[in-house]
Amino acid sequence: MTEQNERPSLEVCLSPALLHLYDVKNSVVVIIDVLRATSTICTALYNGAAKVIPVASVEECVNIGRQLGAITAGERDGKIAEGLVHGNSPFEYPRDFVEGKTLVLTTTNGTKLLHMAKDAIQIITGSFPNISAVCDYLVAQGQNVILGCAAWKDRVNMEDALFAGAVVSRIRQHFSMNCDSALAAETLYHAASSDLYEFMKKASHFQRLARYGLEKDIRYCLTPDGANVLPLLKNGELIAG
Template sequence: MRHDNLPTLEVCASPALLHLYNVPASIVVIIDVLRATSTIASALYNGAARVIPVDSVEACIRTGLETGGLTAGERDGKVVEGLQHGNSPLEYPRSFIEGKTLVLTTTNGTRLLHKSAGARQIITGSFPNLSAVCDYLTAQQLPVILGCAAWKDRINLEDLLFAGAVAERLAPHFHVHCDTALAAGQLYRLFRDDLFSAVRKAVHYERLAAFGLEEDVRYCLTPDIAPVLPLLQNGALKAAAR
């Protein structure tokens, strides 16, 4: 197959490697499966007006006061003292979040999002909005960087699994000349029929399970239960028209 006219698709396995990629030319997909980008998809699918990602607890509190938004976030899997809510996608049903602004800070996902400033576009991806992400990227036909939030710059399993799922679906439409993308695709093919069993072996699962958050993990690994496309515009993530 000729690749002359196809845009590139690459996987960045850690924020520490982002400087090696051509961010300004690309759509960057922020991936933080457990749990930030799953929570963002859940909140927007359930009618949140916007999600404002911030990179510190102080900025979260300040932005919440300025916007009248709900403040939420975690550090190391735990709700941060001083914030109103946590980083669980199950905390934001339509009956609670519809029409509201959510201001969110997390250990890894919102940090990567801010590091990606200057990208051609920024969207967020997770299994709950897998098809929405793939459909959007296919339609845009621009270079793509699948950016894994990882865990404090260390590669993690669940983000690579999602990157592999996207790379697999988009392979016919993109030039995938990236060993990380190929490895992620192989990983996804190996575990696609039982993602939960794979992620149960992951270090981040152990952190969340210790807080009794297994139900969160199952939600975060369920494809297309929050089919929305979060697009960053003017510092806020909003559901793009589909």
């Protein structure tokens, strides 16, 4: 094993509003939007979607979907966005619906951060349903890593920090870590790890989604390795790596 100071760095960015403080150009960036964009992305790809195209606006989503004959989907503030047929629930994308198709997706927080990190060495997306694929990839690459939390309208949120902490806990021995956000996220994860769902009941986004009866979505999005594929961003499209 190499010496500590020769290892790549591992950092956590808890909000898109802080991303400018990190060396994105020399890092692999993991986009984290647990509830629910990155959980839905890995689920769609796991179930055979050809690709997922993340876009910033509903208008762009509709236009690209029309051009490609693709599924258009997305949400704003936890609800299906006006003008779109499908939302951001992973349960909307079973294999018999999504296999071989292109999904164009716009979300409140996750797609914004994807575009902000465009200069990274590589962008991948992560959530609990594909945590093992994410961790294996990051260790194998041997590059600096930024775990980028999509947060909620730039405000730090519980679920993305928990996932970042779970990744830190799994892979920290392979990296140099001089990042208080990473330490804080890992500490939070260890406090919650015995029952993530119960712990998340305190969180604002849990309560927001629960008002729409989406507890099943929340539980799925907090469960490890239910859709263990690696979404890689290539030419603006997420494909299964």
